[in-house]
Amino acid sequence: MDEFSRISYWTKEGQAKSLLEATGVKLAIGDDAAIVSGAVRQDEGCSYEMLYTVDTMVEDIHFNTQTMQLDHIGYKALASNLSDIAAMGGIALHALIAISVPGHYTEEHIKQIYHGIYQCANQYEVAIVGGDTTASPHSLVLTITVIGQVEAGTALRRSGAKPGDLIVTTGIAGRSAAGLHLLLHPEFEPQLAAKHVQSLKQAHQMPQPQLDQGRLLRSLGGCHALNDVSDGLASEAVEIAEASGVAFVLDEQLLPVSEGLSQYGSCTKQSLLDWMLYGGEDYILLGTIDPQCYEQVKEQFAQRHMQIYAIGKVEPGKGEVWLERMDSRMAHKQRERIYKRGYNHFT
Amino acid sequence: MDEFSRISYWTKEGQAKSLLEATGVKLAIGDDAAIVSGAVRQDEGCSYEMLYTVDTMVEDIHFNTQTMQLDHIGYKALASNLSDIAAMGGIALHALIAISVPGHYTEEHIKQIYHGIYQCANQYEVAIVGGDTTASPHSLVLTITVIGQVEAGTALRRSGAKPGDLIVTTGIAGRSAAGLHLLLHPEFEPQLAAKHVQSLKQAHQMPQPQLDQGRLLRSLGGCHALNDVSDGLASEAVEIAEASGVAFVLDEQLLPVSEGLSQYGSCTKQSLLDWMLYGGEDYILLGTIDPQCYEQVKEQFAQRHMQIYAIGKVEPGKGEVWLERMDSRMAHKQRERIYKRGYNHFT
Numbered sequence: 001m002d003e004f005s006r007i008s009y010w011t012k013e014g015q016a017k018s019l020l021e022a023t024g025v026k027l028a029i030g031d032d033a034a035i036v037s038g039a040v041r042q043d044e045g046c047s048y049e050m051l052y053t054v055d056t057m058v059e060d061i062h063f064n065t066q067t068m069q070l071d072h073i074g075y076k077a078l079a080s081n082l083s084d085i086a087a088m089g090g091i092a093l094h095a096l097i098a099i100s101v102p103g104h105y106t107e108e109h110i111k112q113i114y115h116g117i118y119q120c121a122n123q124y125e126v127a128i129v130g131g132d133t134t135a136s137p138h139s140l141v142l143t144i145t146v147i148g149q150v151e152a153g154t155a156l157r158r159s160g161a162k163p164g165d166l167i168v169t170t171g172i173a174g175r176s177a178a179g180l181h182l183l184l185h186p187e188f189e190p191q192l193a194a195k196h197v198q199s200l201k202q203a204h205q206m207p208q209p210q211l212d213q214g215r216l217l218r219s220l221g222g223c224h225a226l227n228d229v230s231d232g233l234a235s236e237a238v239e240i241a242e243a244s245g246v247a248f249v250l251d252e253q254l255l256p257v258s259e260g261l262s263q264y265g266s267c268t269k270q271s272l273l274d275w276m277l278y279g280g281e282d283y284i285l286l287g288t289i290d291p292q293c294y295e296q297v298k299e300q301f302a303q304r305h306m307q308i309y310a311i312g313k314v315e316p317g318k319g320e321v322w323l324e325r326m327d328s329r330m331a332h333k334q335r336e337r338i339y340k341r342g343y344n345h346f347t
Numbered sequence: 348m349d350e351f352s353r354i355s356y357w358t359k360e361g362q363a364k365s366l367l368e369a370t371g372v373k374l375a376i377g378d379d380a381a382i383v384s385g386a387v388r389q390d391e392g393c394s395y396e397m398l399y400t401v402d403t404m405v406e407d408i409h410f411n412t413q414t415m416q417l418d419h420i421g422y423k424a425l426a427s428n429l430s431d432i433a434a435m436g437g438i439a440l441h442a443l444i445a446i447s448v449p450g451h452y453t454e455e456h457i458k459q460i461y462h463g464i465y466q467c468a469n470q471y472e473v474a475i476v477g478g479d480t481t482a483s484p485h486s487l488v489l490t491i492t493v494i495g496q497v498e499a500g501t502a503l504r505r506s507g508a509k510p511g512d513l514i515v516t517t518g519i520a521g522r523s524a525a526g527l528h529l530l531l532h533p534e535f536e537p538q539l540a541a542k543h544v545q546s547l548k549q550a551h552q553m554p555q556p557q558l559d560q561g562r563l564l565r566s567l568g569g570c571h572a573l574n575d576v577s578d579g580l581a582s583e584a585v586e587i588a589e590a591s592g593v594a595f596v597l598d599e600q601l602l603p604v605s606e607g608l609s610q611y612g613s614c615t616k617q618s619l620l621d622w623m624l625y626g627g628e629d630y631i632l633l634g635t636i637d638p639q640c641y642e643q644v645k646e647q648f649a650q651r652h653m654q655i656y657a658i659g660k661v662e663p664g665k666g667e668v669w670l671e672r673m674d675s676r677m678a679h680k681q682r683e684r685i686y687k688r689g690y691n692h693f694t
Contacts, residue, residue, distance in 0.1 A: 007480065009454060010461040015469060023440045023474040024387050034476035036441060040371050040385035040397065050387065054443040054492060056481045061447075093370045094383060096401040098445075098490045100408075107356060114357040122362060127370040129381035133354065134403045138485035143445045145401055145492040 004030075030243070031158050032084040032228060039149050040093050047152040052145065053084035059139035067183040070109055072205040073142065074116025080230060081146040082124055082209035083283040087228035088157075089218025090150035092211060094129045095121060098143040100136035113142070124211060156218055156226035156287065161244035165224055165288035167312040170213040170301075172256045173233045174272060177279025178264050179204030191267040196260030207283040213306055214285060220300055222293025232280040235340040237321045240288065247317025249335070252325045254311045277323075278341060288314050351377075377590070378505050379434040379575060386496050387440050396502065398495040400431035406486035414530040417456055419552040420489065421463025423628075427577060428493040429471055429556035430630040434575035435504075436565025437497035439471060439558060444478035447488040460489070471558060503565055503573035503634065508591035512571055512635035514659040517560040517648075519603045520580045521619060524626025525611050526551030538614040543607030554630040560653055561632060567647055569640025579627040582687040584668045587635065594664020596682070599672045601658045624670075625688060635661050 011029060020028065024037035026049060039048030057063060057077045068076070078095060085092040097117060101110060110133075121128050126146065179200035182188060189197055210228070217223040225244055227236040233250070241248045255276055265272040289297060294310060301308040312324070322335040358376060367375065371384035373396060386395030404410060404424045415423070425442060432439040444464060448457060457480075468475050473493070526547035529535060536544050557575070564570040572591055574583040580597070588595045602623055612619040636644060641657060648655040659671070669682040 013465045025474050028476045038387035054445045055479050056445045060484045061482050098401045098403045118360045127372050129375045132402050135408050137407045141488045143490040
């Protein structure tokens with residue numbers, strides 16, 4: 001069973017519709033964040049909905065202390081949650097920190113984790129409002145809940161993609177996976193310009209959630225569906241395509257590559273495409289846009305020095321994701337079906 | 348360092364006051380729940396504040412599967428969070444479930460945990476709106492976030508106790524610790540009436556958060572401070588006394604005992620007082636009340652078949668907690684100072 005089948009098996013028991021309505025639930029399980037009526041900040045003439053999201057990072061599953069400093073662990077745990085709010089087009093407001101700490105961590109170690117959390121929180125203007133600290137028999141477990149809000153009825157869900165839409169990303173996928181590869185293989189460092197070394201490592205250790213990009217896509221209109229890339233382009237594409245009941249056709253030649261990523265792929269002889277499609281943890285946004293709106297969106301992004309790339313198009317379908325690639329022997333494009341698949345970062 | 352010193356060490360770095368104000372934070376770290384301006388449910392003529400709380404239960408630290416069925420683990424994890432909302436006088440609305448699962452747990456095992464969570468959620472009319480599921484290399488870790496709301500400015504904090512107040516509890520402390528002792532020592536079962544066996548076990552496995560009691564204390568007025576008893580009466584009393592800058596004087600003879608608890612104490616020759624003061628996980632409420640309001644509060648509790656007991660009084664002080672006990676040799680009461688102390692449930 002994949003993640004969605006398992007969650008639906010566990011939660012099949014469910015709750016009465018009347019209870020969900022009475023508590024103002026608009027969208028429960030199945031998107032980047034839950035949507036609930038209500039608001040923290042009230043503005044004249046604008047009504048809001050609340051967004052809730054929670055994510056856990058577990059030592060030796062999601063990270064280890066060989067490739068991540070303790071402050072990176074704190075920073076990234078919050079950043080990945082903020083990215084879920086970005087993927088709804090929302091404003092992040094508050095965070096709660098639950099941390100379970102093995103006995104060999106000192107007070108100073110935990111302070112460093114908190115330092116990273118505060119660094120990210122202050123950068124993105126999110127208030128840390130509470131938490132819980134417990135012991136853990138073995139591994140560090142860090143669970144962060146983020147609460148935000150979005151203008152009522154305008155959250156960018158997974159389920160709105162339409163045939164004819166352009167598929168867009170707001171950044172370059174694969175840099176986090178390349179950065180991790182570099183952290184695990186320092187012998188390649190001398191072959192890469194120092195600025196690329198730093199930039200790839202930072203993509204893995206301190207990813208930047210794209211809250212501004214999410215807000216802009218929401219406010220400009222024409223964006224029909226949005227996810228953040230936590231599990232790789234393939235997985236996120238499948239999630240949107242399935243939730244929307246459409247097919248995604250990604251064009252390999254349109255997938256953006258940075259100079260650093262390209263150089264690092266060459267010197268390590270690793271597959272760039274594997275990092276892009278399956279690496280994950282890039283926390284860029286992947287979505288679909290009405291093609292009539294795209295030029296204006298692109299211009300608005302450019303004015304703010306933000307990136308946006310059209311990387312394919314939406315067709316009628318039932319959740320399929322295709323990758324269009326040039327076949328060198330046949331001199332025309334062929335379609336390969338791609339799937340969600342796990343990516344084990346430490347093997 | 349105790350929990351509070353450690354949290355203050357980790358979070359000393361903190362955040363700008365302007366950020367906390369801009370995000371509507373009324374009370375961050377240091378009570379049962381954070382308080383933030385805003386509301387999910389809006390009623391005419393009433394303004395609300397949001398309450399957020401998070402708690403983690405870790406296998407082999409807070410529970411093990413010898414004394415807790417999987418559905419009990421789910422039920423109790425949510426119940427302990429709802430209890431934090433009860434301790435603020437609030438209404439619980441939504442919960443998010445983050446669960447990290449070791450490889451030896453099957454899909455069916457996780458479904459049982461969710462069954463317990465849903466059982467508690469449906470009983471207390473709380474909507475499960477989202478979550479995250481990850482692998483865990485060793486132990487099950489279950490983190491639940493609960494979001495609620497309370498009428499603005501009326502949340503029952505720890506810091507409001509006043510000299511002259513009566514100290515009250517809304518139930519009998521020590522039953523959860525006795526229930527755990529019984530689960531670990533089934534050889535005592537035959538010595539206890541079946542109804543007491545069941546009731547003590549249930550106090551440990553499926554504690555009932557006192558949301559109705561918290562709401563009633565809030566609405567009747569006169570309740571100056573409130574905590575839930577998650578860490579034992581001693582620890583909660585110290586927290587309120589310290590936060591309020593007063594001294595607590597508990598009267599041993601006023602501490603309520605149930606028939607089952609009393610019988611079980613006798614047949615095991617265990618100290619009832621230890622269970623009451625240090626056992627914890629009872630999830631009853633401990634607070635202080637203006638003595639002029641107490642009779643009316645008592646009557647309102649009685650009308651609803653709820654329990655409330657006056658167990659001591661508040662004096663001027665600086666966070667001290669005293670236990671007044673009859674000295675059998677001297678035929679008068681003496682005061683012993685009591686402290687927070689850890690209670691290891693499994694040794």
